[in-house]
Amino acid sequence: MPEPIIEVNDLRVDFPSEDGTVHAIRGVHFDLFPHEVFGIVGESGSGKSVTSLALIGLLAKSATATGSIKLNGEELLGKSEKELTPYRGKTIAMIFQDPMTSLNPVYTIGWQITEAIQAHQSVSKEDAKKEAVRLLEAAGISQAENRMESYPHEFSGGMRQRAVIAIAMANSPQVILADEPTTALDVTVQAQVLDTLKVALRETQASLVLITHDLGVIAGLADRVAVMYAGRIVETGTVEDLFYRTAMPYTHGLLGSIPSVDDTGQERLRQIPGAPPTMVGDVQGCPFAPRCPLRQATCFEVEPELVKVTNSESSAFHTSACHFANDVTLMPAASMFTDTSSADESEKTI
Numbered sequence: 001m002p003e004p005i006i007e008v009n010d011l012r013v014d015f016p017s018e019d020g021t022v023h024a025i026r027g028v029h030f031d032l033f034p035h036e037v038f039g040i041v042g043e044s045g046s047g048k049s050v051t052s053l054a055l056i057g058l059l060a061k062s063a064t065a066t067g068s069i070k071l072n073g074e075e076l077l078g079k080s081e082k083e084l085t086p087y088r089g090k091t092i093a094m095i096f097q098d099p100m101t102s103l104n105p106v107y108t109i110g111w112q113i114t115e116a117i118q119a120h121q122s123v124s125k126e127d128a129k130k131e132a133v134r135l136l137e138a139a140g141i142s143q144a145e146n147r148m149e150s151y152p153h154e155f156s157g158g159m160r161q162r163a164v165i166a167i168a169m170a171n172s173p174q175v176i177l178a179d180e181p182t183t184a185l186d187v188t189v190q191a192q193v194l195d196t197l198k199v200a201l202r203e204t205q206a207s208l209v210l211i212t213h214d215l216g217v218i219a220g221l222a223d224r225v226a227v228m229y230a231g232r233i234v235e236t237g238t239v240e241d242l243f244y245r246t247a248m249p250y251t252h253g254l255l256g257s258i259p260s261v262d263d264t265g266q267e268r269l270r271q272i273p274g275a276p277p278t279m280v281g282d283v284q285g286c287p288f289a290p291r292c293p294l295r296q297a298t299c300f301e302v303e304p305e306l307v308k309v310t311n312s313e314s315s316a317f318h319t320s321a322c323h324f325a326n327d328v329t330l331m332p333a334a335s336m337f338t339d340t341s342s343a344d345e346s347e348k349t350i
């Protein structure tokens, strides 16, 4: 097993709020290995973005972060803005949902890519420009040389995200963090931008942390996946572990949220009934219990640890935070949540 590039241990992030402290991240652990695509999925508010922002020290000033985030063995948590700057864009590149978060509207696309190259490499302006054209082409922008002179508003949404990917590639980072990189785009463009992301991975040999609420996106790209709920990772595994040996009822619920065609030929989309907790105050028991069709009394008393799943088919990475993980792996996919019923109506026992 190679050494991990990133090691996250017991990461906790709190935010102050009028209602009390928001425990946005409550003890996240994961390793990122070289050349792998690590997916993070979960509903809105589960802590995906806060986790990724913590990795490059971009949390809001009001946040309190504890635990450990190591990059190539070096602790990043607690480093100052100035100490982190050399890593950003160079070792870790970031792609956000809205490309305009990364692009500056008043500079041309070409200027911005050239600038990104020269920020970390001592090359001449001319060579940086040539490299910028090559990167734009690699990112799938046709007539790249002419397009260098365009401003971001002259690009479509998909082209802007390709330009951001070109910037991410500029310094051959070890890690690319992509937070919902295709969510704002329409479906056909989404697929093209994901292909561009694959080109970027081939070219840079970077590892990718891919954050999305869409398990369909993950299925086509990720080597390993972490499912987040209420500020913690509640299941990890290969794509096969998650799809075929699901060990956490919440993951079953997310899988049910992918459109599927039923026996009558109609497309159905099942929703997980209820809403995630607010994360203010202490959590008692499993935070998913109020929404879980398999909940038992113990689920309201003890929060389950993330432990290895012992199903014989499971990979070494398969873990789950469910008191009944091994029973859940034996249940058929997406059978747990019915289309319209609430968790109360569909309560089942193990």
Ligand SMILES: Nc1ncnc2c1ncn2[C@@H]1O[C@H](COP(=O)(O)OP(=O)(O)OP(=O)(O)O)[C@@H](O)[C@H]1O
Residues within 6 Å of the ligand: 015, 016, 017, 022, 024, 042, 043, 044, 045, 046, 047, 048, 049, 050, 051, 060, 213, 278, 279
């Ligand atoms: N700057 C902030 N101040 C206060 N609370 C915050 C702040 N940023 C995030 N939070 C809270 O932290 C929790 C996790 O938020 P996060 O943005 O990581 O969710 P997410 O999983 O990325 O959701 P989405 O899918 O909507 O992007 C939420 O409860 C959110 O309200």
Ligand SMILES: [Mg+2]
Residues within 6 Å of the ligand: 048, 049, 050, 179
């Ligand atoms: Mg987010």
